[in-house]
Amino acid sequence: MSQAQQFEFKxxxxxxxxxxxxxxxxxxxxxxxxxxxxxxxxLDKLRFEQSRSAEIVSxxxxxxxxITADEENRQLVITDTGIxxxxxxxxxxxxxxxxxxxxxxxxxxxxDQANSSNIIGRFGVGFYSVFxxxxxxxxxxxxxRPEAKGVEWSSDGMGTYSVAELDEDMPRGTTLTVHLKEExxxxxxxxxxxxxxxxxxxxxxxxxxxxxxxxxxxxxLWRENKFSITPEQYTEFYKFxxxxxxxxxxxxxxxxxxxxxxSALAFVPPRSQDTFxxxxxxxxxxxxxxxxxxxxKNKDLIPEYLGFVRGVVDTEDLPLNISRETLQENxxxxxxxxxxxxxxxxxxxxxxxxxDRYITFWKEHAKRFKLGYSDFANQEAFGELLRFNSSRHxxxxxxxxxxxxxxxxxxxxKEIYYISGPSREAVEQNPHLEIFRAKGVEVLYLxxxxxxxxxxxxxxxxxxxxKATENADIANLEQFASAADxxxxxxxxxxxxxxxxxxFLARVQEILGDRITEARISKRLSQSPSCLVSPDGSTSQxxxxxxxxxxxxxxxxxxxxxxxxxxxxxxLLSVFAKNEKDEFxxxxxxxxxxxxxxxxxxxxxxxxxxxxxxKLMEDSSAWYKxxxxx
Ligand code: ADP
Numbered sequence: 231m232s233q234a235q236q237f238e239f240k241x242x243x244x245x246x247x248x249x250x251x252x253x254x255x256x257x258x259x260x261x262x263x264x265x266x267x268x269x270x271x272x273l274d275k276l277r278f279e280q281s282r283s284a285e286i287v288s289x290x291x292x293x294x295x296x297i298t299a300d301e302e303n304r305q306l307v308i309t310d311t312g313i314x315x316x317x318x319x320x321x322x323x324x325x326x327x328x329x330x331x332x333x334x335x336x337x338x339x340x341x342d343q344a345n346s347s348n349i350i351g352r353f354g355v356g357f358y359s360v361f362x363x364x365x366x367x368x369x370x371x372x373x374x375r376p377e378a379k380g381v382e383w384s385s386d387g388m389g390t391y392s393v394a395e396l397d398e399d400m401p402r403g404t405t406l407t408v409h410l411k412e413e414x415x416x417x418x419x420x421x422x423x424x425x426x427x428x429x430x431x432x433x434x435x436x437x438x439x440x441x442x443x444x445x446x447x448x449x450x451l452w453r454e455n456k457f458s459i460t461p462e463q464y465t466e467f468y469k470f471x472x473x474x475x476x477x478x479x480x481x482x483x484x485x486x487x488x489x490x491x492x493s494a495l496a497f498v499p500p501r502s503q504d505t506f507x508x509x510x511x512x513x514x515x516x517x518x519x520x521x522x523x524x525x526x527k528n529k530d531l532i533p534e535y536l537g538f539v540r541g542v543v544d545t546e547d548l549p550l551n552i553s554r555e556t557l558q559e560n561x562x563x564x565x566x567x568x569x570x571x572x573x574x575x576x577x578x579x580x581x582x583x584x585x586d587r588y589i590t591f592w593k594e595h596a597k598r599f600k601l602g603y604s605d606f607a608n609q610e611a612f613g614e615l616l617r618f619n620s621s622r623h624x625x626x627x628x629x630x631x632x633x634x635x636x637x638x639x640x641x642x643x644k645e646i647y648y649i650s651g652p653s654r655e656a657v658e659q660n661p662h663l664e665i666f667r668a669k670g671v672e673v674l675y676l677x678x679x680x681x682x683x684x685x686x687x688x689x690x691x692x693x694x695x696x697k698a699t700e701n702a703d704i705a706n707l708e709q710f711a712s713a714a715d716x717x718x719x720x721x722x723x724x725x726x727x728x729x730x731x732x733x734f735l736a737r738v739q740e741i742l743g744d745r746i747t748e749a750r751i752s753k754r755l756s757q758s759p760s761c762l763v764s765p766d767g768s769t770s771q772x773x774x775x776x777x778x779x780x781x782x783x784x785x786x787x788x789x790x791x792x793x794x795x796x797x798x799x800x801x802l803l804s805v806f807a808k809n810e811k812d813e814f815x816x817x818x819x820x821x822x823x824x825x826x827x828x829x830x831x832x833x834x835x836x837x838x839x840x841x842x843x844x845k846l847m848e849d850s851s852a853w854y855k856x857x858x859x860x
Pocket of ligand 1: 310315
């Protein structure tokens with residue numbers, strides 16, 4: 231070995247080292263990721279030289295990284311057969327802080343000395359991070375260039391380093407000998423090393439041997455050509471990624487060059503991982519930069535409503551040492567997310583052609599997916615993916631798309647109608663449905679609060695307006711022929727009765743006072759005697775949701791509609807005609823109003839209603855007894 235020369239580190243590196251050696255950073259293991267990435271880059275560069283037929287030392291050497299550890303001596307040796315460095319390159323590369331990440335790291339760490347140890351994890355500080363765990367590091371390297379000599383660099387990370395040219399022949403590549411501090415001795419345990427490799431460097435494309443055993447076991451499938459990958463390989467990768475034991479429901483493999491370069495491998499799991507909705511925040515895609523894991527479950531890569539998607543994104547366009555903060559506001563990440571979102575939506579649309587699989591998707595992931603109502607940029611694509619139970623179905627399990635609704639819409643129909651309720655049974659009892667049933671117009675059944683938000687923010691789908699049945703303009707429905715005239719429909723009111731009816735409505739208004747805005751004859755009812763209609767076009771479901779938010783418990787004022795063909799109403803009208811102030815009329819009107827409130831979910835206190843009903847039953851049982859002659 232020639233005489234070793236001593237050098238002093240440049241100020242900036244001294245600063246960096248000072249921070250690193252004095253930090254109490256808890257994820258010190260990332261030093262290994264940095265060293266392995268450097269080795270992998272060196273191997274990539276060598277492969278490039280090979281591909282352009284450069285003359286190379288020991289051309290038959292396997293391209294690999296090997297790590298050996300000696301626990302007793304607290305020593306870790308990392309060897310690669312990559313491009314190596316000449317003496318000049320070594321001094322240049324290791325002696326300067328080339329990448330902006332480290333410079334930025336120093337700037338921030340100096341500004342906030344107290345927190346510098348937190349900052350380390352956010353910046354990959356490259357080679358120097360080794361001094362978090364080492365008290366001495368030796369680099370022996372030999373460039374691939376045939377004439378190059380081996381060089382040795384060595385430092386304790388304190389203030390100086392030495393460089394010497396080696397006399398003896400050495401193989402191409404670089405060997406780092408790391409002497410660990412007492413506090414860093416865990417990094418000489420082979421199992422610890424293996425698990426770090428699996429966590430951070432599993433997809434490095436060169437074999438990483440730990441004590442001679444390959445530690446990176448899975449291929450970075452996303453970087454391969456998709457035509458060369460078998461479905462079994464995708465499944466295997468999916469299982470590796472998610473720990474799921476089932477096959478993915480759907481797989482999306484993308485390689486995009488513009489507007490940003492990235493590849494992505496994404497899966498739709500066959501089952502929701504968030505059945506109860508408590509874990510909604512736990513989503514994201516794993517971000518890799520050239521096969522190195524930068525962040526798992528990065529939330530900026532995918533919108534929350536597509537959070538059921540699991541997978542990885544890999545880009546060449548980011549530096550390895552990018553910080554989390556920088557990631558968050560990174561334009562590139564945002565562009566990837568935009569492209570990816572569109573691609574996933576398109577992909578789901580394709581999945582939609584396979585009805586059975588789509589139903590599985592919908593049952594498992596719809597809860598989360600519906601949050602996509604707020605993605606205004608993709609509203610139409612989002613709308614196309616929605617599914618609903620509707621009046622056309624026999625039970626609550628049927629599903630149709632909005633497109634299917636439109637296909638079956640009546641000639642001249644311009645609106646898509648929907649109704650909300652906690653269950654199919656509840657919805658089908660809703661008086662607002664009656665005219666739709668009579669006219670044979672399909673109505674979508676909404677069972678979840680989020681559905682209201684979906685309808686409210688979409689407002690339109692293609693040329694059709696989305697309309698709650700309770701807000702439907704009855705004139706729009708009257709153009710359609712009735713499915714069948716009701717056989718038990720009574721005769722129309724005669725002139726006298728029509729006049730009585732006008733006065734009766736006024737009496738109803740008087741009885742209910744300012745609890746209603748108006749009492750009027752209904753055109754929408756056929757089975758029920760009465761219902762409430764909102765005057766302002768908001769739905770009662772939505773209103774109730776908003777009330778929960780604002781902690782308001784008032785009962786909204788609505789229009790009270792009366793079905794003049796209903797037997798009960800006709801009876802009441804006769805009683806009223808004889809005595810306008812009959813108490814029985816008032817009791818029944820009160821009951822009808824409260825029944826309507828109950829149906830809409832607004833009746834907070836049932837006591838009055840129950841005692842009124844008991845009184846009515848008492849009376850009717852007396853009449854019944856009399857009629858039956860008992
Ligand atoms: P970065 O890898 O982010 O550039 P580092 O401080 O980790 O920063 O490394 C500085 C430079 O040293 C690298 O860019 C590379 O040129 C060189 N280098 C580091 N490790 C190796 C290696 N194992 N083989 C060849 N060159 C290396």
